[in-house]
Amino acid sequence: MRIHNVTVIDGTDADPLAGAEVAVTGGRFSAVRPAGSIDRAVDDGPVIDGRGGYLVPGLWESHTHLTGQATLRPEGERLGVVSRQLADFLAVGVTSVVDLGGPLDLELGVREFRAKATDPAAELFFAGPVFTGIQGWPVMDSAERASLAYQTDNADEAYRQALALADQVDFLKCIYDGEPDAPDKLPFDALKAVIAAAHEKGKKVLVHVHHRTELVEAVEAGADGIEHAFLPDEPSSTAEAVDVAALLADTGTYFCPTLVTWEQLARNGEDAYLQELVDDGFATAAGAVQVAARPFYGRAFPRHSAEESRIRFDYAMETLALTHEAGVKIVAGSDIALLLPSPPPALLRELWLLAKAGLPLPAVLAAATRHAAGKIGEGAGAGTITVGAVADALLLDADPLSDITHLVDRSHHVGTLRRGQPSWS
Known part of the structure; x- marks a missing residue:
């Protein structure tokens, strides 16, 4: 052809x-x-x-949670729900979707389901359960979320689990978030053990972080990618961003800021924000009404306050251009669609925000194509024509x-x- x-x-x-x-x-x-x-x-x-x-090149959604969200649906509907979402992604130009944490049996089931399907859809890449501390995020005290994570405080156990998991997934993910030495935070030696095991199997490891210190430690442990813009100690100064950018560039570590995540969490409950999404073309008026009727509209997110989210969003928007200029490989991922009609428009909103933050448009395209493919270890040429x-x-x-x-x-x-x-x- x-x-x-x-x-x-x-x-x-x-x-x-x-x-x-x-x-x-x-x-x-x-x-x-x-x-x-x-x-x-x-x-x-x-x-x-x-x-x-x-x-x-076909766009990549490099950070979402289709399978995790599908667990909220009746078991018999889950495969069909995820499959339809993959078709919806393709309809907006997204040909590859990277799921950063979900039940392994469902993710494997979706892959088998799609292999037999005849309708076109985006391809799914997945991490399986994430590694976290005891009752750490996203499990916390919810038994229903137990399938989303390996909870561990032991490096040897984490290493064995990671070795076994690496044979079944495309990459691994760790949640490195919490107070130092708290039971719900993955210990640093366990983080290193997961990364060592994954690298032995030729798989990449992506690490969810909160503060700058956690980002630095994750890179020190050998993380291949950092997920989420960090919370700065001094939001009024760009010095932390300059240091982080130098570290990420020197180590070749990918950086996925998920700007639209922090935008949504910062402005949850603001009708003016929904109108802004309509005006910018990321939602319809009818879709905004449906979002406002969701049970969690206007409610505090369990892990990150609106104030914290606004700081992370504003700081990332202010410093992302200098991060790019330092040579960091920035990746586009949306994470959540809390206030968007569905997950696919959230990725398009993320691209719009990357441009608004000052990334040159070739860099925005790279963030949603070759850098997204490279982040999870896809071979040379992936995400390119x-x-x-x-x-x-x-x-x-x-x-x-x-x-x-x-x-x-x-x-x-x-x-x-x-x-x-x-x-x-």
Whole structure:
């Protein structure tokens, strides 16, 4: 198959290639060249018109919790619920979804379910249960959440569990959040043990942090990625961000700030915020009414106060540009859709916020493509339109490097390419 009449923005640092043809063979990109130069002996399939648009790599949602949320539904509905959400993600240009913690049996079940399904949907990558302290987040005192985590205060036990889990999942995740030496905080030696075990198996480890100290310790332990913008000790100074950026850049550690998480937790209960989401195109008026009717609308989140969340959001928005300028690999992930109609728009909102925080638009695209793939250890070329990469892409009718709305406003989405199958005719 060939796609012609298209400008390719391949997700690397290369300049856009106007008037390009893209060949797909066996569900992977086999050539990306100027029009008329593709070897017809290699690519003799149908020709698809790119409509003069812009072909970018398929987007990645690199931090969400579909399977964990599905446990709130009756058991017989869970596979179907997650499968439909993966289809909804594909409908907004997201071809890969990274689930950062859920019941292993459900995640494995979703993968098996999707392998037999015939409808198109985003691909799911998952961590299985997270590692946390005794009654640590997200379990706390809820027996219903026990399947979401391995609770441990023992490094040897954590190491054995991580070795076994690594054979069944795509990457591992640790929650490193809590007061020092408190029972609900994963001990530092257990954190190191999980990372050592995962690395022995060739798997990456992502670490959820709260304060700057936890971020620094997680990097020291060998974390491959840091999840969430940290709570600074001195919000009025950028000095902590400068130090953290240097550390992350020097170690090559990925950073997923989840800006939209802190925005939602900071403004939960504000009708003005819902109207802002409507005005910005991330919700409809009817959707905002439905959000306001949710039981948790306006209620305090159990782990992070609105005040703390606002500090984390404001600080991240102020310092993210300097973090990028330091050379940090920033990744796009939304985590929650507390005040968004559904999870897919939350990722689009995150991209909009990254641009608003001052990231250049090529960096925003990289955050939602190649950096997201790299964070979980996908091979070279993943999240790009390059020879050998999985043929996942999003076709737009306007240049996403000139205006962020061209990427996040669905009216500019022509269709998706999922493993070489186009959704447009």
